[in-house]
Amino acid sequence: MDFGQFISYIASGTVYTVGVTLIALPSGLLIGTILALLYVYGGKVAARVMNLYSTIFRGIPPLVLLFILFFAVSKGINLSAFLAGSLSLGMVSSAYQMEIVRGALLSVSGDQLMAARAVGLSRLQAIRYVVLPQAVRLAIPPWSNEAAIIIKDSSLVYALGVQEILRRAQLIGASSQRYLLAYLSAAVIYFLLVYATTRLLNLLEQKLSIPSNP
Amino acid sequence: MKRYLLLAVALILVGAMLVGCVAKPTSVLDKIQKAKKVSVGTSADYPPYEYLDDAGNKTGFDIELMAEIAKRMGVELEWVDMPFDSLVAAVSSGKLDMSISCFNYDEERDKIVDFSEAYYTTEDAFVVTSAFTGTITVPEDAANYKVGVQSGTVQDGWLTEMLVTPGLLPEANLSRYERVDQAALDLANGRIEVMMGDYVPIQALVAQNPDLQVLYHGVLSTGPINIVLPDGDTTLKAEVDRIIKELQAEGFIEQLAVKYFSE
Numbered sequence: 424m425d426f427g428q429f430i431s432y433i434a435s436g437t438v439y440t441v442g443v444t445l446i447a448l449p450s451g452l453l454i455g456t457i458l459a460l461l462y463v464y465g466g467k468v469a470a471r472v473m474n475l476y477s478t479i480f481r482g483i484p485p486l487v488l489l490f491i492l493f494f495a496v497s498k499g500i501n502l503s504a505f506l507a508g509s510l511s512l513g514m515v516s517s518a519y520q521m522e523i524v525r526g527a528l529l530s531v532s533g534d535q536l537m538a539a540r541a542v543g544l545s546r547l548q549a550i551r552y553v554v555l556p557q558a559v560r561l562a563i564p565p566w567s568n569e570a571a572i573i574i575k576d577s578s579l580v581y582a583l584g585v586q587e588i589l590r591r592a593q594l595i596g597a598s599s600q601r602y603l604l605a606y607l608s609a610a611v612i613y614f615l616l617v618y619a620t621t622r623l624l625n626l627l628e629q630k631l632s633i634p635s636n637p
Numbered sequence: 638m639k640r641y642l643l644l645a646v647a648l649i650l651v652g653a654m655l656v657g658c659v660a661k662p663t664s665v666l667d668k669i670q671k672a673k674k675v676s677v678g679t680s681a682d683y684p685p686y687e688y689l690d691d692a693g694n695k696t697g698f699d700i701e702l703m704a705e706i707a708k709r710m711g712v713e714l715e716w717v718d719m720p721f722d723s724l725v726a727a728v729s730s731g732k733l734d735m736s737i738s739c740f741n742y743d744e745e746r747d748k749i750v751d752f753s754e755a756y757y758t759t760e761d762a763f764v765v766t767s768a769f770t771g772t773i774t775v776p777e778d779a780a781n782y783k784v785g786v787q788s789g790t791v792q793d794g795w796l797t798e799m800l801v802t803p804g805l806l807p808e809a810n811l812s813r814y815e816r817v818d819q820a821a822l823d824l825a826n827g828r829i830e831v832m833m834g835d836y837v838p839i840q841a842l843v844a845q846n847p848d849l850q851v852l853y854h855g856v857l858s859t860g861p862i863n864i865v866l867p868d869g870d871t872t873l874k875a876e877v878d879r880i881i882k883e884l885q886a887e888g889f890i891e892q893l894a895v896k897y898f899s900e
Contacts, residue, residue: 424691432693494730584678584719584727594718597682598689600789 424599432595433608439505439587440616443577446509447516448570454513455520462521463528464550473521480518485511486579493583508580516573523569527562528554560631567624571617578613588612664872665734674713677703678728678736680721684789685897686739698897699737702756703864705889709880725750728865735877736865750868754878755861757890760836761792762854764821764843769830773853780805785820785829788813790898792833795858817842817899824849837891838899 424432462473480488488511492502502510531554539549581590588609596605669675679699681687687697695716707714717733724736729749742752763773773779780800786793793813800806812829814820821842824832834842836854843849864881866874884890 428691428693490726494726494732582720582723584717584723586718590718590720593720594682594689595693598684 429595429599429604430608433588433591433605434612436586436588436591437612437616439580439585440574440577442505443509443512443580443587444574447512447577448573450513451516451520454517456524458517458521459524459528460550462525477518477521480515483515485515485576486582488515489579489583504580504583504585508583508585512573512576512579516569519569520566523562523565524558526565527558530561531557563624563628563631567621570620570624574617574620575613665867665870666873666876669710669712669734674715675707675710676715676717676734678717678719678724678733679738680724681718683739698893699739701893702884702890703737705884706877706880709883710876725865728867731867734867739859739862740865741860742863746865751866751870751874753864753866753874754881755863756881757894758856758861759791759859760854761795761857762834762836762839763852764824764832764834764839764849765830765852766824766848767850768827771830773831776853776855776857777805779831779833782830783810783812785812785814785823785832787817787820787834788815791858792835796833821846835894835898837894841895841899
């Protein structure tokens with residue numbers, strides 16, 4: 424097996440890495456944003472429930488949740504390894520993303536909400552048109568952190584046999600006895616994926632920033 | 638806070654009960670025959686039992702054996718690669734029909750899965766030439782000589798773990814070869830005094846070279862290896878055991894051993 428075949432065997436695992444990330448990150452964002460809005464604006468009971476949700480899912484290692492979803496509840500719901508992995512990462516991530524969005528929402532001063540109400544916007548309109556647009560800007564830097572973590576954590580699905588980058592590096596490392604080269608290749612591919620993603624999010628951050636605000 | 642915790646615990650308990658209530662199918666064999674497909678797990682990172690060839694396809698002793706077993710069951714074989722640690726859990730939870738990955742019998746594993754009859758017993762052997770004047774009565778005696786072994790094999794693992802690491806055999810006195818025949822060549826040339834390998838291919842080697850002789854053989858590195866089957870599924874076990882015995886009687890497994898453990 425020549426070097427090109429070696430690398431392309433490992434690199435073809437990128438499909439799964441990107442796939443897992445593209446399910447976990449957006450689903451985590453959607454759930455996280457909804458929960459954060461409920462947390463901040465939903466009253467005392469909702470805040471308590473959200474707090475419990477966040478405490479539970481930030482307290483469980485993703486790998487443990489992955490094994491529970493794939494092995495323990497498999498007789499009830501038969502999830503594929505890919506889906507079980509993506510969903511458990513998404514669930515854990517939703518708790519972190521909820522905290523990110525919540526922090527951003529709270530960073531927008533409460534006076535603005537009151538001022539918006541005073542000029543006649545409804546509560547929902549005030550959140551939608553005044554608070555959220557500012558919160559999004561504040562949320563991007565910590566969110567790009569979360570995106571990088573999810574890309575790297577996607578390697579955990581190797582434990583269920585998803586043929587992603589890390590698992591392929593293990594297999595070809597064992598067969599060719601070139602472990603160092605295999606794992607270095609995997610590291611470079613992960614690095615490139617994370618680097619490209621954070622660069623893109625930096626561009627987005629610049630594009631969304633208010634021109635007068637450095 | 639307490640109330641929510643109670644609610645969460647209650648939900649988990651109800652969930653666990655629901656999972657427990659789902660009826661087990663009578664035998665996985667029925668499922669396999671109905672689907673015309675058997676889903677088998679392996680961790681393809683353990684040459685020569687299971688590994689990838691240059692084209693990236695699974696190959697090895699276990700792989701070829703399982704292909705023959707599936708053929709005799711009259712069903713299609715679907716490979717699922719998974720890390721070794723996950724394979725038993727996957728069979729136990731019904732994600733896989735069975736697993737073959739150089740599994741030794743283990744009491745702890747036996748509580749949640751079943752084992753087929755051993756399809757192969759890795760016996761290890763020490764070979765010397767007729768010029769050899771020393772003795773090997775216990776396997777550790779090999780540490781007194783220059784030893785050769787095929788690199789990355791279970792025998793290499795045994796020598797490293799049992800003799801080199803405790804300091805009995807100096808690292809410089811252990812030569813690791815890419816292939817068994819290269820080791821045999823150095824044995825004939827006198828560069829090494831003792832060669833360790835799998836007993837089956839060693840016997841084939843000795844049969845071809847009258848100058849070589851086996852000084853010691855026994856179960857050292859691996860022992861009997863079995864296929865991991867779903868717990869309590871006697872129908873499936875009977876079928877797999879029947880085919881294994883058939884293949885042993887025909888000499889199929891021995892041929893595979895010579896093919897994979899000496900190249």
